[in-house]
Amino acid sequence: MFRRLSTSFSLYIISKPKSPFALQRNPIKSEKQYQRFDHSLSLTPTPLVFSSNIRMNHTQAAPVNKIELLRSLEASLGHAFDSNPVCPPPNPLIIVISGPSGVGKDTVIKKLRESRDSLHFVVTATSRPMRPGEVNGKDYFFVSKEEFLQMVDKNELLEYALVYGDYKGIPKTQIREYMAKGYDIVLRVDIQGARTLRRILGDSAVFVFLAAESEMALVERLVERKTENREELLVRIATAREEVQHVKNFDYVVVNAEGKLDSAVKLVESVIDAEKAKVRQRSAVI
Ligand SMILES: Nc1ncnc2c1ncn2[C@@H]1O[C@H](COP(=O)(O)OP(=O)(O)OP(=O)(O)O)[C@@H](O)[C@H]1O
Numbered sequence: 001m002f003r004r005l006s007t008s009f010s011l012y013i014i015s016k017p018k019s020p021f022a023l024q025r026n027p028i029k030s031e032k033q034y035q036r037f038d039h040s041l042s043l044t045p046t047p048l049v050f051s052s053n054i055r056m057n058h059t060q061a062a063p064v065n066k067i068e069l070l071r072s073l074e075a076s077l078g079h080a081f082d083s084n085p086v087c088p089p090p091n092p093l094i095i096v097i098s099g100p101s102g103v104g105k106d107t108v109i110k111k112l113r114e115s116r117d118s119l120h121f122v123v124t125a126t127s128r129p130m131r132p133g134e135v136n137g138k139d140y141f142f143v144s145k146e147e148f149l150q151m152v153d154k155n156e157l158l159e160y161a162l163v164y165g166d167y168k169g170i171p172k173t174q175i176r177e178y179m180a181k182g183y184d185i186v187l188r189v190d191i192q193g194a195r196t197l198r199r200i201l202g203d204s205a206v207f208v209f210l211a212a213e214s215e216m217a218l219v220e221r222l223v224e225r226k227t228e229n230r231e232e233l234l235v236r237i238a239t240a241r242e243e244v245q246h247v248k249n250f251d252y253v254v255v256n257a258e259g260k261l262d263s264a265v266k267l268v269e270s271v272i273d274a275e276k277a278k279v280r281q282r283s284a285v286i
Contacts, residue, residue, distance in 0.1 A: 090276040093184040094175070094201065094284045095119075097268070098194035099210030100240035102222035104256040104264070105188050108210060111265040112186065116272075120178035121186045125151060128166035141171070158286060159189070159196045164235075168193075175286045184272065191243040198249055204284040206275050208268060209250040213257040215241070221258075 074080050099105055113121055125141040127148040136142050143151070148167045151157055160169030170193075175185050187205075189197060194207060212218035219237055222228065228236060247253055252271050256264035275282065 089182075090278075091281045091283050092179040092182060093272065093275055093282060094179075094187065094205035095184060095268075095272060095275075096187045096189060096194055096197050096201075096205050096207045097210060098189050098191055098207070098250070099256075100191070100212075100218060100243045101236040102218055102225060102240070103210045103212050104221070104261065105210055107261060108254075108256060108265055108268060109186065109188055111261065112268060115265065115269065118182075118184055119186050119272075120174075120183040121188070122170055122174055122178075124168050124188070125157070125171055126166055126168045128168075140168075159193055159200065161190070161192055161196070163190060163192075164232075172286055179284075179286070184276075191246050195246065195249065201284060204282050206252070206271065206282065207250040208271060209247045209253045210264070211244070211247070211253055211255050213255055217258050 070081065097105055097109060109121060112119060123137060123139075123141055125143055125148060127143060127145045128140075130136065130140075130142045134140065134142075145167065148160075148169065151169065151171070152160060156172060157169035158172050158175065160167060170187060170189070178185060187197065194209075197205065198207060212221065215237075218240060219233075222233055222236060254264050254267045254271070
């Protein structure tokens with residue numbers, strides 16, 4: 001009994017005549033519905049039987065199915081709805097990942113490789129000898145010094161440098177080939193390389209600086225890696241001190257803290273996602 005009365009009362013409120021509120025809340029009500037409101041002009045509560053008729057009529061007036069409704073909307077608007085994407089697909093992105101030696105560039109990139117298959121990780125050419133366990137074409141393209149210098153002469157490298165006595169460079173053809181296939185490109189370079197790439201690519205690429213949480217954490221990581229002797233460690237630590245000053249030339253800084261590798265990788269992924277969602281896209285031409 002209580003429910004029946006309250007239903008009737010709420011219908012009475014909604015159908016109260018000349019209520020600007022009622023008109024605003026129902027701006028696209030059909031004429032037929034307004035007629036129904038007019039039908040109940042009296043200020044006395046709407047009889048229960050009548051209110052249930054209103055609901056029945058409302059249900060019957062609804063189109064039979066979604067397809068019919070779509071067709072009727074198209075007919076009313078005078079054109080068919082377009083299923084093409086509203087926005088063009090994002091441009092292929094070039095992501096430059098850099099940071100001091102030992103900060104975890106290779107480690108972060110290895111994880112990214114596992115989580116994203118829309119990325120192409122450019123294989124750098126190097127004149128340094130292959131280390132045990134390394135694979136030619138996967139870790140690096142291993143070439144002789146002469147072959148490397150020929151690539152330089154033929155302008156085949158986007159950027160190259162002499163790093164700790166060995167040449168390292170980025171082959172252009174690889175980037176072009178994968179960008180044409182729609183891949184985003186990841187370049188892993190040292191700070192010097194990032195500086196050169198910024199000069200060449202400007203804002204057409206996104207630059208990510210990978211940092212450790214502290215100098216102490218970075219040194220501990222280098223020591224634990226056990227790939228450098230004492231003198232080499234001293235050079236890398238001194239260089240790292242200087243390199244931190246260059247963070248201002250990057251677009252993003254990602255802290256790769258001890259034991260927080262996954263967070264760092266997620267942050268790099270977020271940077272990529274945000275860049276892909278940008279209204280004004282970067283547009284790199286190699
Ligand atoms: N978040 C982390 N927590 C703990 N250890 C890490 C983390 N990230 C990387 N490492 C370790 O730190 C060491 C250095 O990492 P990595 O070799 O990836 O650095 P890099 O920046 O590529 O160095 P380089 O420029 O000298 O090649 C490795 O032993 C790696 O396992």
